[in-house]
Amino acid sequence: MTARTPVSSCLTALGLSLAMMALPVAAVAADLTVGFSQIGSESGWRAAETTVSKAEAEKRGITLKIADAQQKQENQIKAIRAFVAQGVDAIFLAPVVSTGWETVLAEAKEAEIPVVLLDRDIDPSGKDLYLTAVTSDSVHEGRVAGEWLVKTVGDKTCNVVELQGTVGASVATNRKKGFEEGIAGHANVTIVRSQTGEFTRAKGKEVMESFIKAEGGGKSICAVYAHNDDMMVGAIQAMKEAGLKPGSEILTVSIDAVPDIFKAMAAGEANATVELTPNMAGPAFDAVVAFKENGTVPPKWIQTESKLYTSADDPMKVYESKKDLGY
Amino acid sequence: MTLRQPHSGVPQIIALLVILAVNWIVSPQFFDIRLQDGRLFGSLIDVLNRGAPVALLSIGMVLVIALRGIDLSVGAVMAICGAIAASLADSHSLPVTLAAALGVGLLCGLWNGILVAGLGIQPIVATLILMVAGRGIAQLITEGRIVTFTDPALAWIGGGSIVGVPAPVAITAVMLLVTLLLVRGTALGLMIEATGGNERASTLAGIGTRAMTIAVYVWCSLCAAMAGVIAAADILGADANNAGLWLELDAILAVVIGGTSLFGGRFSISLAVLGALIIQAMNTGILLSGYPPQFNLVVKAVVVMAVLLVQSPKLAGLSAALRRRAR
Known part of the structure; x- marks a missing residue:
């Protein structure tokens, strides 16, 4: 991040x-x-x-x-x-x-x-x-993520859990604000839980573990929004360990487009990421x-440009093109 | 002559029970435990599992503090050893990977021990060197990236289980037992307490204080190395920037909550581990509560202050005096 x-x-x-x-x-x-x-x-x-x-x-x-x-x-x-x-x-x-x-x-x-x-x-x-x-406009990045989610779930009721960046970091504040703007006007999509994962994998995993327990074993969670991909990689592990299926049972959308999220996308465990080019x-x-x-x-x-990547964008190819950039 | 038990542990046990009760109130499913893929699954298990790294650190830290020392480098040692384990995991077998990571941990401890006991540098300064340099070394090993691995043998250390008990918890329990046997099963514990109380008198009494001090710093670093391997195995990668960051402070806090004085002398390993669990129970409770993340640190500070106030002998004396006056 x-x-x-x-x-x-x-x-x-x-x-x-x-x-x-x-x-x-x-x-x-x-x-x-x-x-x-x-x-x-x-x-x-x-x-x-x-x-x-x-x-x-x-x-x-x-x-x-x-x-x-x-x-x-x-x-x-x-x-x-x-x-x-x-x-x-x-x-x-x-x-x-x-x-x-x-x-x-x-x-x-x-x-x-x-x-x-x-x-x-x-x-x-x-x-x-x-x-x-x-x-890049980090409010816009959050908005792109929110709009993708709204479009993907349609009229279905969707409980979203949010993994925030470090408390007080402007990029975290902006990505939160942008996402809220993106889902505004769609009462079926609501953020039910929001905690800081401090932009790290370890914290993202720990916070997701507690979200899963607090939301009845994760059955009521429809989507996870993370302010960066690293936290999402941790959250995906937490969901898998709890016997949930990220990418199908629980939708995921995060920001940054680091190579590892494309690996998860290729494996069908992540849905979308917004690129910070x-x-x-x-x-x-x-x-x-x-x-x-x-x-x-x-x-x-x-x-x-804050480009949206989904599993339809040949994630393995994007991974190959990004893995040697030094991420 | 019988020795008085230095710590009853009553305030710590009460504190833990109160925090667990509060967790149960904010999250009624707190004590629910089920089996998920052959591994115990539940918030209580999370407390043990997430608390394992700090508990491991506190096992080593309490011995160092009993010697009137302090080890600020444990977080950095975690980062180094995690980076080494993650870098080697895919190309080497688990024994080689573990031996390399723990071996480097041992060297780190030797460095600290020699600076403190050999050259007579104050512990806080001596270990500060490795605290600062260590994270840089870890970043050099990972080249600033998050090094990921897929080796299932190393992944087991973070995500596996022994008869349902998560591997990190089992490892910590074994480490605690071994340390207790070494320290309390022999006269070593008494010698550590004597040296922490009065080093000169202990040397004159024939205790090899120098060698013992070095050995204690080595043991502390070994615990940190193990914690680092667990942290890396948990997220299937080494994050040199964030692994173990500020955990040295959590470990010191755990020791202090466990009733061991920073001025050295009497100590309790079990209560230090209990202190680590108190910290983690609080962290997990905050995550489950659904409070906005801005409150996290304030809540934590208030609880820590309450636990320490309960232990304060002055306060106990004051309340006794007040009760007498009321009568």
């Missing part, structure tokens, strides 16, 4: 960004050098983001310099200053915290080097210091190329 804050409301950004992705990649890309200040290895998703960024740069013939900040802001500030000194063409920043960037980003602006934020946004006060932010750099490269070449100023927020 990764924590990120969504940018303010600007839904037209998606359409614009898609239009921009369609732009042909021009020769100028070949000469670009981009410096990327990455947070560090905090999760499998983060590792996958780095791998995908490298691949996307290679695809476009862009030279990508990655600086690992080991979860420290001062390292990121140092890296940005080094990139400015080297005179790179653009800087990508995955900010570890949301405040304290004014000085260093002003330096980059002075050097006329565009900065693109990846995956997380910074404080609104720094809005004119960067070119654009490429992030590790490809944040791709749209960012396109925005930078368009900006450098034609002076096209991208919108302030480029929202990445």
Whole structure:
């Protein structure tokens, strides 16, 4: 899991960004050098983001310099200053915290080097210091999950149990809010129990065990919603150990699309997952190329797609394509 | 001369019974137990099964604390040994996997023991080193990913059963019996208490305090290694970031709830294990209750405070004095 804050409301950004992705990649890309200040290895998703960024740069013939900040802001500030000194063409920043960037980003602006934020946004006060932010909308992710469930159960009464992320993490709050929006207006779908599984497999399993006991051996549970796939992998084990059949008796929907959930899907033990794409750099490269070449100023927020995967999407193939990304 | 029994255990047993009764009130099916795939299944079994890792940690921790030491590294040792077990499980047989994981646990204990007893570094600092470095080592072993395995032999340690009793519970029970036999069946326990009370006097009295201290840290790490293998086997994978995270604090709490003083001296292994079960009974109760997760930590803190207040000798004296005055 990764924590990120969504940018303010600007839904037209998606359409614009898609239009921009369609732009042909021009020769100028070949000469670009981009410096990327990455947070560090905090999760499998983060590792996958780095791998995908490298691949996307290679695809476009862009030279990508990655600086690992080991979860420290001062390292990121140092890296940005080094990139400015080297005179790179653009800087990508995955900010570890949301405040304290004014000085260093002003330096980059002075050097006329565009900065693109990846995956997380910074404080609104720094809005004119960067070119654009490429992030996912975690409220939207929850909504996609909720809408899938509503569509799948139809008019049937459905008791949902929810495995929340870490209490207080913005991504957990948002994914909860989005899911509630997704099922709003459908009185047949209700959340009967909600507890934190702290984004981990072990906790997800433990919490699911207690849900099963509290809900009469799990017979009254119709679906499980987990804020990330890792908790769902744990919950699936708990259901199997209790003699229940996840994927058929109990529906599952979670978020992130890590490789292991596709393995469960292929085995018929999971139903759906919403992807938090590790490809944040791709749209960012396109925005930078368009900006450098034609002076096209991208919108302030480029929202990445929250793609829904179900067992109909050949899960084994997706698993194979994702397993070597470093998740 | 007969020795006075140092701990009656009455407050702890009452605390456990009260918590179990509260659990039964919030969740009437709490004491229901049935067989599921040849394994006992029910909330009470969950308490024992989920409490097993912390109970194992507390068995080792209570000996360390009795020596006036402390071992902060047990959570990190769990992560290391879990990572090793999960990495080796699919390519090696169970005895090899277990030997490697427990062997590394032994080395970790030796490191701690030598720092404390050999170099005379304060235990809290000496074990802090491995607490911090250990998680990094575990992350190096797993390369920051969740390493999964499919080997059914290792999976049995987490999910198997012996005549219906979950394997983690059985392993913990055996470990408790072995430790009790070693410590209370011989003069070792008395020597540990003497050393914890006054190391210098004990050395002068002819106790090999240095070797004994090293052995106790090794035993503590071995318990942690076993707990780490159980935690990995439970989720069929090693999660280096989260396995055993903060469990050293739960283990210390279990020891303290069990009535052993952090200043060393008299100790009770059984009551430390009872303390671990009190903590887990509370955790399971909170999960069953259906309260919003924001309350989890507050409820836990209140219960722990109540249990410790009941044990406080000052408070007992105060209430006795009040009763006398009322008369």
